[in-house]
Amino acid sequence: MPAYALTNGRTRPRGRDTPIESLVSVTEYGRRGAAALEIEYRRIVEMGDQLISLMEIGYALGVPVGVARVLVSDLAESGHLVVHAPPPVAAYGGPSQEILERLLDGLRAC
């Protein structure tokens, strides 16, 4: 089956765009309701048991990240998943100074 058949031809989720590094987690509702979902949706909800990025979900499903984004968006809308958008970017277009400083400290400590 072509990947885009999974999404009924949609390549963009409804609502706000989600960056590919966005992390996804399952909700209590999603955990309880996973068994009733179609297979692709169920696999995503199961993956969300641990925090996982949109990119990794696409890889695990063998679909482009754009397709994963649509499926995740459906599951977020139905309350099975929460999508945690990355923090807003600073004026110059990248992460804030505070975030970069934490990253720098972390990389130096690695």
Next chain:
Amino acid sequence: MDSAPADVGLEAGVSVPTPLKILVAGGFGVGKTTMVGTLSEIPPLNTEQTMTEVSEGVDDLAAVPDKRTTTVAMDFGRITIDDSMILYLFGTPGQTRFWFMWDELASGAVGAVVLVDLRRIDDCFAAVDYFENRRLPFVVAVNGFPDTYEFPESTVREALLISQDVPLLWTDARDGELSRSALVSLVEHALSRAS
């Protein structure tokens, strides 16, 4: 699907790490896959992704209405910085005949490490141009292929046509310490833009 109550979210007390991303770019065979693999704590994933493509020689990418999509291979790795931060690494493809519109990858990114093989410096120009045009912080890292340590920095800068404010460093994509210090240089450079 059934609807859930609006406020169903994470359990209380669960904090979500901040995801960040850094691009590793450069020409074909320059060591992008190697560097992502060296740095990543997971076996690097090689994925095929559908991306928007634009012909070369176009200055203002945002103004191009005629975009096509194409499928490209991409390396993907991860470094857990600490409980509150995850860094994702994207090795971006090396074709130079076409440059891809990596807006999705570059958007909100910390920046890019452009890997260079001094025996084939032309291969990195597309990446350098792209990041310059997009004003994404980047460093140029000369990958340590044999015989490439012979040139003084000024000669290399001149050949690469990069300005003085772009950090230039020597690395070895197989070496964890050197690869990580390329990331450190990039973050320091990004910080100078952010502050």
